[in-house]
Amino acid sequence: MPKLFSGPEDRRIKRALCVVAHPDDIEFYCAGAVLLMTRHGVAVDFVLATSGDKGTRDGGKSRAKVARIREREQEMAADVLGVKHVVFLRHPDAELVESLELREELVREIRASKPDVLLTFDPNVPYRFHPDHRVVGRVALDAAWPSARDPLTFPKAGTPHETAEAWCFGGLQPTLEIDVEEVLGKKIEARLAHASQTTSPAALMRRWRAMARIEKFHQVNLR
Template sequence: MRSDVTRALVVVAHPDDVDFAAAGTVASWTAAGVAVAYCLVTSGDAGGFDDTPRSEMAGLREAEQRAAAAALGVTDLTFLRHPDGEVAPTLALRRDISRVVRRVRPQRVLTQSPEVFWERIAVSHPDHRATGEAALAAVYPDARNPFAHPELLADEGLEAWAVPETWLAGCPPERVNHVVDVGPTLDAKLAALRAHRSQTAHRDDLETLIPGLLARNGERFAHLAADGVRYVEAFQVVDTS
């Protein structure tokens, strides 16, 4: 893993995706002084488990995501507001993500795997896979190519930027090549998830569900973790330099 990272960008489909997949990792980055920014492709307007009017859901979920991000030390959030449930890896989405990459200029991008995780299909929501595919295309080749989406440079002054390292969350287990010890940041992860009240308030098992999933990761990928590490978040790290 790179040791010179000062800026990281997280690109996910929905509010709460980053917190279920990687909040412990993000908390460890911000604690180490890394400036983390979020790019949310949708505002989660198709989510929720109560009678909140659809017209209010997007605004509610954006507010929840801002609160969850604040719990981890993240204040730079961009909402692209593509329709929830209709995400596709179009050139338009690649351009929108490239815009954020060029603005943030991260040395690391964390996004969602474009592959299917057959063991837990919910991890591989179509929006997640489409977001991962578009984000990877934005990382390579779009954001680094000054001739891709030329309006970003000509009209907005956003110069090309190459991202050296990309982390994929929710990848198939056989792709995992790196884990992060999130035992020290487990409380921060749970606080971030609780902030998504429209998604988690109906669950009374969050305090056992999340540690249980992270502990199973710790057992499964113990060969990648230091001795004594119990709770881990797992990723496929790709060299995109």
């Protein structure tokens, strides 16, 4: 069995794909790892299952408007992170369910992106965890292994692809800790691109300088 990747600096990693539920999930959980990869030429793609269309306390805004603002913010954050390709699947926020339709969509994205590493939510999480996060983690892992690999599964969703590993974040048993100190400034800049989700940039900056230096993943071999 091939050795697990040592971390984002492992030169065997050429491509990576982040699959998350909402705009700003990537910045919260794995933006440092993304920066450590893109800065030495790894192509990283983003897929968001929803556009966070309920992510506001202002009941006067329409969901379509919230989604438009948040997609734009995610694209600006991706730009800071060195990521050129962002796909929005536009499922309704807070309504994700495990379905074969979602699995096929994610198979299509995995086969198009051809990642060596899939970064997504760890579905083994505490009870108080956003249900969309749990669903995305579970369905993305099911899509990567074995569905995206097998030619008779969703044959219209592209050419089969075997993803080497998944790095799952937000779970209870991390096995890979990444120190992102050297890119922390950029990581915070990407998070601040989500202006609609930020009440005090100064307070966020202070908090993140103290707590966002280490990113934790559960590393899963999919080969």
